[in-house]
Amino acid sequence: xxxxxxxxxxxxxxxxxxxxxxxxxxxxxxxxxxxxxxxxxxxxxxxxxxxxxxxxxxxxxxxxxxxxxxxxxxxxxxxxxxxxxxxxxxxxxxxxxxxxxxxxxxxxxxxxxxxxxxxxxxxxxxxxxxxx
Amino acid sequence: xxxxxxxxxxxxxxxxxxxxxxxxxxxxxxxxxxxxxxxxxxxxxxxxxxxxxxxxxxxxxxxxxxxxxxxxxxxxxxxxxxxxxxxxxxxxxxxxxxxxxxxxxxxxxxxxx
Numbered sequence: 001x002x003x004x005x006x007x008x009x010x011x012x013x014x015x016x017x018x019x020x021x022x023x024x025x026x027x028x029x030x031x032x033x034x035x036x037x038x039x040x041x042x043x044x045x046x047x048x049x050x051x052x053x054x055x056x057x058x059x060x061x062x063x064x065x066x067x068x069x070x071x072x073x074x075x076x077x078x079x080x081x082x083x084x085x086x087x088x089x090x091x092x093x094x095x096x097x098x099x100x101x102x103x104x105x106x107x108x109x110x111x112x113x114x115x116x117x118x119x120x121x122x123x124x125x126x127x128x129x130x131x132x
Numbered sequence: 133x134x135x136x137x138x139x140x141x142x143x144x145x146x147x148x149x150x151x152x153x154x155x156x157x158x159x160x161x162x163x164x165x166x167x168x169x170x171x172x173x174x175x176x177x178x179x180x181x182x183x184x185x186x187x188x189x190x191x192x193x194x195x196x197x198x199x200x201x202x203x204x205x206x207x208x209x210x211x212x213x214x215x216x217x218x219x220x221x222x223x224x225x226x227x228x229x230x231x232x233x234x235x236x237x238x239x240x241x242x243x244x245x
Binding site: 008033097 | 223225
């Protein structure tokens with residue numbers, strides 16, 4: 001699935017991710033945590049990878065394995081999370097920042113979030129959601 | 133997302149409902165907090181009990197409201213944060229910033245006279 005870098009697609013993305021989770025028997029109580037984690041990463045891809053340019057796309061792909069779902073979120077840029085943010089929103093004076101909590105939240109809600117590159121050298125974030 | 137405002141005594145109770153997701157509607161939320169300050173209302177209680185989904189964008193506007201009110205000498209407190217929202221407050225350590233309540237009357241009383 002590919003989406004333009006436009007905030008208007010976030011709600012459809014949220015609904016699609018929950019539908020994927022439901023089809024993989026993610027517990028109902030956990031569906032919103034799953035969708036929050038993925039939507040946070042999609043928003044980061046839009047902002048940091050694609051500079052919120054609606055002509056640039058974010059690609060979300062997934063695989064359902066017997067014990068986990070793997071999501072891959074690809075954008076059209078090359079960026080690193082620590083450099084993109086430049087501060088730690090969960091510490092000290094930065095605690096009251098109005099932005100910058102997306103990756104922190106995704107990493108805490110999901111069991112595994114890793115930043116890497118696509119074969120073409122673009123940023124790819126991989127999120128693993130275990131199935132119990 | 134829907135926003136409902138109601139004065140209870142000298143406290144402005146703002147209730148969000150539905151999904152608090154990124155987008156232009158969050159600008160309206162920020163304006164709600166600023167309008168409260170502009171009108172001299174420094175005590176704001178934010179009821180999140182009917183929020184079905186929220187992410188970091190929602191947290192961002194709540195922090196913005198906190199900053200707006202604090203700088204004006206006021207306070208923003210949280211009512212009825214769901215289990216999922218409470219989890220976000222803990223992950224981001226915002227739980228250390230905000231007073232949260234599950235009982236509206238207790239929350240209203242906490243502002244004092």
